[in-house]
Amino acid sequence: MSQTPKVHVTELVLRDGHQCHIATRMRTEDMLPICSKLDAIGFWSLEAWGGATFDACVRYLKEDPWERLQKLRKALPNSRIQMLLRGQNLLGYRHYSDDVVQAFVQKSADNGVDVFRVFDALNDTRNLEVSIQAVKKAGKHAEGTISYTTSPVHDVAHFVGIAQELEAMGSDTIAIKDMAGLLTPQATVDLVKALRANVNLPIHIHSHSTSGLASMNLLRALENGAVMIDTCSAAFSEGASHPTTESMIAALQGTEFDTGLDIAAVQEVTAYFREVRKKYWQFESEFSGVDTRVLLNQVPGGMISNLSNQLKEQGALDRMDAVLAEIPLVRKDLGYIPLVTPTSQIVGTQAVLNVMTGQRYKSITNEVKNYFLGQYGKAPSAVNAEVKKLAIGDAEPITCRPADLLTPEMAKLTSESERFAQSEEDVLTFAMFPDIGKTFLQERIAGSLQPEPLLDKAAVNASASRFAPSEF
Amino acid sequence: MSQTPKVHVTELVLRDGHQCHIATRMRTEDMLPICSKLDAIGFWSLEAWGGATFDACVRYLKEDPWERLQKLRKALPNSRIQMLLRGQNLLGYRHYSDDVVQAFVQKSADNGVDVFRVFDALNDTRNLEVSIQAVKKAGKHAEGTISYTTSPVHDVAHFVGIAQELEAMGSDTIAIKDMAGLLTPQATVDLVKALRANVNLPIHIHSHSTSGLASMNLLRALENGAVMIDTCSAAFSEGASHPTTESMIAALQGTEFDTGLDIAAVQEVTAYFREVRKKYWQFESEFSGVDTRVLLNQVPGGMISNLSNQLKEQGALDRMDAVLAEIPLVRKDLGYIPLVTPTSQIVGTQAVLNVMTGQRYKSITNEVKNYFLGQYGKAPSAVNAEVKKLAIGDAEPITCRPADLLTPEMAKLTSESERFAQSEEDVLTFAMFPDIGKTFLQERIAGSLQPEPLLDKAAVNASASRFAPSEF
Ligand SMILES: [Co+2]
Ligand SMILES: [Co+2]
Numbered sequence: 001m002s003q004t005p006k007v008h009v010t011e012l013v014l015r016d017g018h019q020c021h022i023a024t025r026m027r028t029e030d031m032l033p034i035c036s037k038l039d040a041i042g043f044w045s046l047e048a049w050g051g052a053t054f055d056a057c058v059r060y061l062k063e064d065p066w067e068r069l070q071k072l073r074k075a076l077p078n079s080r081i082q083m084l085l086r087g088q089n090l091l092g093y094r095h096y097s098d099d100v101v102q103a104f105v106q107k108s109a110d111n112g113v114d115v116f117r118v119f120d121a122l123n124d125t126r127n128l129e130v131s132i133q134a135v136k137k138a139g140k141h142a143e144g145t146i147s148y149t150t151s152p153v154h155d156v157a158h159f160v161g162i163a164q165e166l167e168a169m170g171s172d173t174i175a176i177k178d179m180a181g182l183l184t185p186q187a188t189v190d191l192v193k194a195l196r197a198n199v200n201l202p203i204h205i206h207s208h209s210t211s212g213l214a215s216m217n218l219l220r221a222l223e224n225g226a227v228m229i230d231t232c233s234a235a236f237s238e239g240a241s242h243p244t245t246e247s248m249i250a251a252l253q254g255t256e257f258d259t260g261l262d263i264a265a266v267q268e269v270t271a272y273f274r275e276v277r278k279k280y281w282q283f284e285s286e287f288s289g290v291d292t293r294v295l296l297n298q299v300p301g302g303m304i305s306n307l308s309n310q311l312k313e314q315g316a317l318d319r320m321d322a323v324l325a326e327i328p329l330v331r332k333d334l335g336y337i338p339l340v341t342p343t344s345q346i347v348g349t350q351a352v353l354n355v356m357t358g359q360r361y362k363s364i365t366n367e368v369k370n371y372f373l374g375q376y377g378k379a380p381s382a383v384n385a386e387v388k389k390l391a392i393g394d395a396e397p398i399t400c401r402p403a404d405l406l407t408p409e410m411a412k413l414t415s416e417s418e419r420f421a422q423s424e425e426d427v428l429t430f431a432m433f434p435d436i437g438k439t440f441l442q443e444r445i446a447g448s449l450q451p452e453p454l455l456d457k458a459a460v461n462a463s464a465s466r467f468a469p470s471e472f
Numbered sequence: 473m474s475q476t477p478k479v480h481v482t483e484l485v486l487r488d489g490h491q492c493h494i495a496t497r498m499r500t501e502d503m504l505p506i507c508s509k510l511d512a513i514g515f516w517s518l519e520a521w522g523g524a525t526f527d528a529c530v531r532y533l534k535e536d537p538w539e540r541l542q543k544l545r546k547a548l549p550n551s552r553i554q555m556l557l558r559g560q561n562l563l564g565y566r567h568y569s570d571d572v573v574q575a576f577v578q579k580s581a582d583n584g585v586d587v588f589r590v591f592d593a594l595n596d597t598r599n600l601e602v603s604i605q606a607v608k609k610a611g612k613h614a615e616g617t618i619s620y621t622t623s624p625v626h627d628v629a630h631f632v633g634i635a636q637e638l639e640a641m642g643s644d645t646i647a648i649k650d651m652a653g654l655l656t657p658q659a660t661v662d663l664v665k666a667l668r669a670n671v672n673l674p675i676h677i678h679s680h681s682t683s684g685l686a687s688m689n690l691l692r693a694l695e696n697g698a699v700m701i702d703t704c705s706a707a708f709s710e711g712a713s714h715p716t717t718e719s720m721i722a723a724l725q726g727t728e729f730d731t732g733l734d735i736a737a738v739q740e741v742t743a744y745f746r747e748v749r750k751k752y753w754q755f756e757s758e759f760s761g762v763d764t765r766v767l768l769n770q771v772p773g774g775m776i777s778n779l780s781n782q783l784k785e786q787g788a789l790d791r792m793d794a795v796l797a798e799i800p801l802v803r804k805d806l807g808y809i810p811l812v813t814p815t816s817q818i819v820g821t822q823a824v825l826n827v828m829t830g831q832r833y834k835s836i837t838n839e840v841k842n843y844f845l846g847q848y849g850k851a852p853s854a855v856n857a858e859v860k861k862l863a864i865g866d867a868e869p870i871t872c873r874p875a876d877l878l879t880p881e882m883a884k885l886t887s888e889s890e891r892f893a894q895s896e897e898d899v900l901t902f903a904m905f906p907d908i909g910k911t912f913l914q915e916r917i918a919g920s921l922q923p924e925p926l927l928d929k930a931a932v933n934a935s936a937s938r939f940a941p942s943e944f
Binding site for chain 1: 656657658683684685687688691706709710711715716718719720722723725726727735736739742761762763764765767768
């Protein structure tokens with residue numbers, strides 16, 4: 001590790017990288033063997049937990065996500081472990097009462113998380129306040145996050161306002177989370193400059209390579225005063241994922257933005273993960289390259305693969321383009337919300353319905369109804385009154401912070417889960433996923449956990465080539 | 473097309489893009505349907521001929537490359553067609569006499585080439601002079617080219633010297649050909665600045681994305697005075713290929729480097745080629761992502777896939793890393809030649825031999841012997857005297873331009889091919905490839921041309937899934 005890196009790097013391969021390219025399926029057993037090498041490189045942090053990994057562990061891998069965290073903590077003694085947290089949603093899909101948020105953050109810190117990147121899909125900072133306070137109370141690093149998007153209402157002033165609120169709440173750093181790859185180099189210049197002028201915190205940039213712009217964005221961000229960048233080992237970089245770690249090290253080497261990191265050391269990590277990735281080939285998305293359609297439809301890479309699976313199940317993959325065209329319209333009806341978990345699912349599912357039923361809003365999901373009822377927080381701008389009427393009639397939306405309406409839940413969750421939860425961590429797992437979490441915990445007790453199987457590519461290819469035309 | 477683009481874009485999808493990703497296998501029939509859209513976009517030029525396409529047409533596709541050019545010319549009435557020409561090697565693998573070079577350039581111009589990018593693998597500008605003169609005589613655009621590489625001898629002054637010679641020879645523009653993705657943003661700044669200060673020609677940058685740096689390189693090149701960039705439709709971009717056209721348009725839009733091009737129009741081209749690409753899935757390389765090992769071993773992307781095939785045939789794919797480690801050593805022995813056709817093959821094959829025989833230079837190829845004899849031109853710097861001795865003993869290398877030793881050949885080639893060549897173009901095809909060119913021309917007369925078949929992926933997958941484990 002260099003003595004004086006001028007730019008700090010967060011390595012994403014243990015979380016966002018495999019979330020983007022193999023649907024979050026990497027197993028802990030495939031992470032641990034390389035951890036000592038990762039640990040020695042000198043990254044500012046390793047994003048390794050949160051986001052969709054908690055869900056994937058419980059749902060598909062039948063791994064205890066808390067155990068993963070403990071194992072990673074032990075295997076990465078010299079590194080900051082970073083997690084992605086969805087504010088008042090934590091890692092679940094609803095708003096939790098403040099006591100659940102506080103318990104979740106505390107347990108995450110206890111088990112090994114050092115840096116909490118906390119965001120809200122609507123950029124409603126009221127949804128971030130309790131978790132940021134909990135992070136600070138746990139003595140950890142709180143990274144308040146701007147969910148970046150583009151719309152007539154999302155101008156630089158709008159984002160500066162959010163960043164100032166995040167600063168006032170006690171954030172240690174500010175992250176620009178460009179989950180869809182919508183940032184352009186020029187927009188990065190404008191945004192980072194304005195943030196630097198109005199906020200006194202280090203700026204950390206996270207930009208997906210979906211549209212092929214992210215590496216240029218990182219360069220521009222650094223030139224304009226950002227000091228932290230997110231990158232991913234070449235084994236899981238680019239496309240829906242992120243600029244390549246080795247490439248950014250090389251790009252910045254010998255300049256005023258030198259990362260101080262050793263390319264060869266990262267190449268070893270990459271060589272390891274290239275082999276690992278092959279094991280998960282069945283989860284590779286068809287849509288993994290650069291796709292600039294995102295610049296028009298604002299659909300994040302991960303969302304595209306979800307939609308693709310959703311449509312495939314309905315035998316309607318050919319409606320993909322129609323759905324991609326519908327998404328920005330739904331988004332506009334909903335007041336131009338950013339598309340990120342859970343709003344990407346909300347908008348995506350409604351867009352699929354609008355296309356598949358042949359009539360927009362003929363069928364409206366409960367999530368959209370709840371959104372119009374204010375249950376997710378404050379819309380970034382005025383919603384479509386007609387659609388709102390279709391969705392909730394004359395019902396009166398709430399205007400307070402959604403969690404203000406929730407009474408403490410930990411006691412109730414604890415008693416509801418007492419037959420299968422063996423720790424507070426288990427209670428929180430149950431809290432995140434009442435159904436699959438409960439099943440997971442019960443099966444663990446019964447010793448009947450069965451991870452989703454991995455298909456053997458060699459076997460498939462062998463049977464394939466036996467049936468290939470004989471001229472090959 | 474915009475009225476006043478500030479930056480000129482060359483689209484590579486018809487040549488370098490498919491050369492990098494599907495081993496140059498795209499057929500003319502897959503190019504023509506989209507030509508009217510490509511033609512309307514307003515690219516400065518469309519690279520569509522030369523490089524490995526001539527060889528691939530004759531060897532694999534059983535297409536007449538001259539006919540391809542004629543068809544493209546007709547289908548692209550408003551566009552400059554650009555070709556890549558290997559100087560005195562033309563599109564073959566030896567040095568040709570000047571009359572062959574002159575005839576080849578003239579026929580290329582007659583059949584539709586507007587822009588000739590002319591390079592020499594050794595940067596021996598004596599090997600470029602005759603072709604550049606021929607281009608100018610034909611009234612076409614001559615782009616003199618620097619083959620970029622890194623080595624102790626390849627500093628900025630070295631490249632400036634080459635560029636000045638290319639300018640003196642009558643080049644209209646200067647191309648920086650970073651075929652291996654070795655340029656870094658900082659190296660780009662240094663090189664472009666120096667070229668601008670010492671050469672009075674527009675600078676055109678061509679950088680492969682192999683190491684994940686090319687889009688940043690293009691940005692830096694423009695900032696420092698380059699005015700022409702090479703990009704590729706997203707369908708065949710990134711990795712061993714090039715920055716994505718749509719992404720660069722978006723990155724530059726609204727800045728002082730605006731390309732004036734319409735992203736949506738390019739997206740249509742991309743949508744078309746994404747479908748086309750599927751047809752050629754059997755030619756996709758395993759090594760198509762970002763690979764920064766090139767920054768240490770200087771091996772161009774295309775060379776990696778060739779080596780991979782070579783080793784696969786010998787059942788020795790596991791020696792790939794050893795070969796990649798051997799390449800820079802061979803290159804050093806040969807006076808740090810750039811690695812590009814044909815030197816990449818020369819160095820690659822010798823490196824494979826050095827690894828597979830278990831003893832360096834136990835076996836030495838004729839090409840390496842000829843190289844030491846000066847038959848390719850002047851080495852960039854001193855060669856390894858010991859290896860030279862092993863290769864050629866006490867033989868005296870030539871010091872003149874290799875083609876100076878060749879007498880005119882066209883008459884002889886014409887008479888040798890009179891039974892199967894029906895035009896001067898055919899004679900030139902025969903000149904490029906005495907064996908496969910002759911066979912091609914004979915089979916064409918016999919009506920027995922058989923293009924290499926394409927494997928049907930759906931059929932393969934269907935048989936595969938029938939044999940997949942039943943839980944899937
Ligand atoms: Co992300
Ligand atoms: Co090239």
